[in-house]
Amino acid sequence: MRVPFEQLYGELRRVLLKEGFTEDRAELSARLFAEASRDGFYTHGLNRFPTYLEYIRKGFIDIHAVPEKVEGMGAVERWDGRRGPGNINAYLSMRRAIELSRTYGMGCVAIKNTNHWMRAGSYGWQAAEAGCIGICWTNTLPNLVPWGAEERKIGNNPIVLAVPREEGPVILDIAMSQFSYGNLNAYSSRGEALPVAGGYDGEGRLTNDPDQILASGKLLPIGYWKGSGLSILLDLIAMMLSGGRSTYEVGLDEGEQAVSQVFLAFDTTALSDRNMLKEKLEHVIDDLHRSMPAQGHRDVRYPGEDTLRRRDDHMRNGIPVDPQIWQTVLDA
Amino acid sequence: MRVPFEQLYGELRRVLLKEGFTEDRAELSARLFAEASRDGFYTHGLNRFPTYLEYIRKGFIDIHAVPEKVEGMGAVERWDGRRGPGNINAYLSMRRAIELSRTYGMGCVAIKNTNHWMRAGSYGWQAAEAGCIGICWTNTLPNLVPWGAEERKIGNNPIVLAVPREEGPVILDIAMSQFSYGNLNAYSSRGEALPVAGGYDGEGRLTNDPDQILASGKLLPIGYWKGSGLSILLDLIAMMLSGGRSTYEVGLDEGEQAVSQVFLAFDTTALSDRNMLKEKLEHVIDDLHRSMPAQGHRDVRYPGEDTLRRRDDHMRNGIPVDPQIWQTVLDA
Numbered sequence: 001m002r003v004p005f006e007q008l009y010g011e012l013r014r015v016l017l018k019e020g021f022t023e024d025r026a027e028l029s030a031r032l033f034a035e036a037s038r039d040g041f042y043t044h045g046l047n048r049f050p051t052y053l054e055y056i057r058k059g060f061i062d063i064h065a066v067p068e069k070v071e072g073m074g075a076v077e078r079w080d081g082r083r084g085p086g087n088i089n090a091y092l093s094m095r096r097a098i099e100l101s102r103t104y105g106m107g108c109v110a111i112k113n114t115n116h117w118m119r120a121g122s123y124g125w126q127a128a129e130a131g132c133i134g135i136c137w138t139n140t141l142p143n144l145v146p147w148g149a150e151e152r153k154i155g156n157n158p159i160v161l162a163v164p165r166e167e168g169p170v171i172l173d174i175a176m177s178q179f180s181y182g183n184l185n186a187y188s189s190r191g192e193a194l195p196v197a198g199g200y201d202g203e204g205r206l207t208n209d210p211d212q213i214l215a216s217g218k219l220l221p222i223g224y225w226k227g228s229g230l231s232i233l234l235d236l237i238a239m240m241l242s243g244g245r246s247t248y249e250v251g252l253d254e255g256e257q258a259v260s261q262v263f264l265a266f267d268t269t270a271l272s273d274r275n276m277l278k279e280k281l282e283h284v285i286d287d288l289h290r291s292m293p294a295q296g297h298r299d300v301r302y303p304g305e306d307t308l309r310r311r312d313d314h315m316r317n318g319i320p321v322d323p324q325i326w327q328t329v330l331d332a
Numbered sequence: 333m334r335v336p337f338e339q340l341y342g343e344l345r346r347v348l349l350k351e352g353f354t355e356d357r358a359e360l361s362a363r364l365f366a367e368a369s370r371d372g373f374y375t376h377g378l379n380r381f382p383t384y385l386e387y388i389r390k391g392f393i394d395i396h397a398v399p400e401k402v403e404g405m406g407a408v409e410r411w412d413g414r415r416g417p418g419n420i421n422a423y424l425s426m427r428r429a430i431e432l433s434r435t436y437g438m439g440c441v442a443i444k445n446t447n448h449w450m451r452a453g454s455y456g457w458q459a460a461e462a463g464c465i466g467i468c469w470t471n472t473l474p475n476l477v478p479w480g481a482e483e484r485k486i487g488n489n490p491i492v493l494a495v496p497r498e499e500g501p502v503i504l505d506i507a508m509s510q511f512s513y514g515n516l517n518a519y520s521s522r523g524e525a526l527p528v529a530g531g532y533d534g535e536g537r538l539t540n541d542p543d544q545i546l547a548s549g550k551l552l553p554i555g556y557w558k559g560s561g562l563s564i565l566l567d568l569i570a571m572m573l574s575g576g577r578s579t580y581e582v583g584l585d586e587g588e589q590a591v592s593q594v595f596l597a598f599d600t601t602a603l604s605d606r607n608m609l610k611e612k613l614e615h616v617i618d619d620l621h622r623s624m625p626a627q628g629h630r631d632v633r634y635p636g637e638d639t640l641r642r643r644d645d646h647m648r649n650g651i652p653v654d655p656q657i658w659q660t661v662l663d664a
Binding site for chain 2: 073076224266268272281303
């Protein structure tokens with residue numbers, strides 16, 4: 001089932017207004033959800049909307065909370081998200097980081113007490129569309145097993161790296177787990193094995209079986225010990241820069257509340273060689289596109305390349321929605 | 333065979349002075365090499381020294397080149413490394429990023445036309461010892477296969493993330509390949525299989541056999557498609573911020589010359605809650621240490637934890653050296 005972007009956005013906006021959001025905040029939050037689905041990131045678009053409402057009703061998210069500046073040191077600012085809606089807080093944080101970058105060449109906003117930002121890539125696109133290199137990450141609840149351990153202790157801490165480009169930015173949007181729960185469920189429902197090991201079975205052995213991983217809850221970090229280390233460092237840096245909670249502290253609470261995030265923007269619009277950089281960027285992309293594909297692959301693409309194709313299809317033919325979830329929104 | 337730190341440092345310094353280095357630069361470069369071996373990073377310590385001399389003699393490294401500031405925008409500065417010694421340039425770059433962070437809360441130095449920085453972690457330690465969070469990365473020649481490709485196109489682009497801590501910083505120092513060439517050679521010489529897939533065989537199939545990977549030259553990025561994407565983004569950001577060469581451009585030349593690097597420092601010494609942050613950091617580390625170890629693991633450690641133990645052992649009992657390489661230094 002497919003629905004037009006305007007209808008998806010309009011219904012989400014309507015529900016948020018009914019929840020009590022002010023008009024501008026309902027529009028921003030609804031737009032970020034609708035754009036996630038529009039770009040094919042369904043798990044952090046419409047599909048996540050019911051959990052968002054649930055978190056609001058449980059009091060985990062304060063829909064009226066506006067982030068507050070706690071401390072500023074030139075290019076770096078620390079903000080308190082005051083447990084407000086995660087996508088609104090994240091958007092405002094990246095907007096402020098971009099503003100700081102116009103003055104200082106780069107800007108950093110670290111925010112504590114914020115909530116799940118939904119689609120990580122949203123804030124990479126935001127930076128890139130402002131002509132900035134954007135880097136941002138969040139910590140999460142402890143949902144991954146550190147290298148050498150038997151228990152979940154570290155977060156999958158999604159990170160985004162974005163480079164502006166007129167024909168469509170280069171954007172990497174990844175979590176530290178090799179597969180997301182969404183991916184594991186998709187393989188499981190198709191009855192397929194994962195193409196590579198994705199986690200541990202009940203005996204602590206690596207496995208490609210999505211059902212065994214879903215049962216154990218032990219997802220593998222990318223690159224084994226390397227992704228485990230990356231997750232720990234991203235968490236510690238987010239905690240220190242923001243003064244907020246670590247993954248360990250997030251795990252002491254119910255659900256996933258009051259996380260810590262970092263937003264970096266580097267202004268590329270003022271660089272003296274920006275025209276040459278555009279050419280050099282195309283050389284890298286052309287070289288990637290010229291790669292001989294490996295067996296089982298049709299072509300080699302740059303990170304984010306598929307997003308524009310999906311967006312184009314969805315804007316012309318409608319955005320695929322889960323009929324049940326869509327109905328709950330229509331009924332809300 | 334083991335030699336005392338002072339002897340290792342002294343001999344390296346002597347050789348560099350004989351090569352024509354000025355005294356302060358010979359001391360800095362020799363110290364960085366000796367400290368790499370002291371901390372157990374032999375492949376980028378003494379073992380890399382002969383290649384360093386070879387690159388100097390081939391004219392790839394200009395021992396007298398001093399980095400030059402090209403452009404400054406507040407907290408961000410772009411420097412030209414002028415093909416000088418990579419470890420000296422990297423040290424000076426991180427030093428400048430730390431200085432900038434005292435004024436702006438954070439500092440960024442992007443340097444072009446520099447050379448292999450040897451042990452990546454050196455500059456993470458440098459930042460942490462100055463009370464800064466440090467993040468730095470370099471691009472390299474194309475030595476990894478992008479996801480979906482048959483050919484080497486992307487770099488293993490080492491990255492360092494460092495968090496200061498009085499009892500010893502938390503430092504991650506990783507390349508984007510699952511295993512380094514040094515690791516593959518070590519497994520091969522012991523006749524052991526890799527614990528997890530590390531690359532492709534001649535037929536493009538994933539394999540745990542170090543010899544097949546060494547023969548094909550096709551090393552796997554961490555996390556398959558995810559590390560491939562990370563490598564591409566780190567390269568593009570280093571190229572854009574520095575104005576220097578991309579991995580693609582580095583690959584057009586002989587050896588690995590004139591690479592691009594980024595150094596970020598965030599000053600934590602001025603944060604109002606720095607004492608609370610120290611406590612929160614210990615809670616994370618204590619929680620990691622409390623992990624139930626998985627089968628085949630004795631304990632769970634934080635990134636960088638082993639370094640201090642090795643350093644302590646080597647300072648008391650001498651630094652392990654390869655006798656042949658050590659002899660070439662003594663004879664030089």
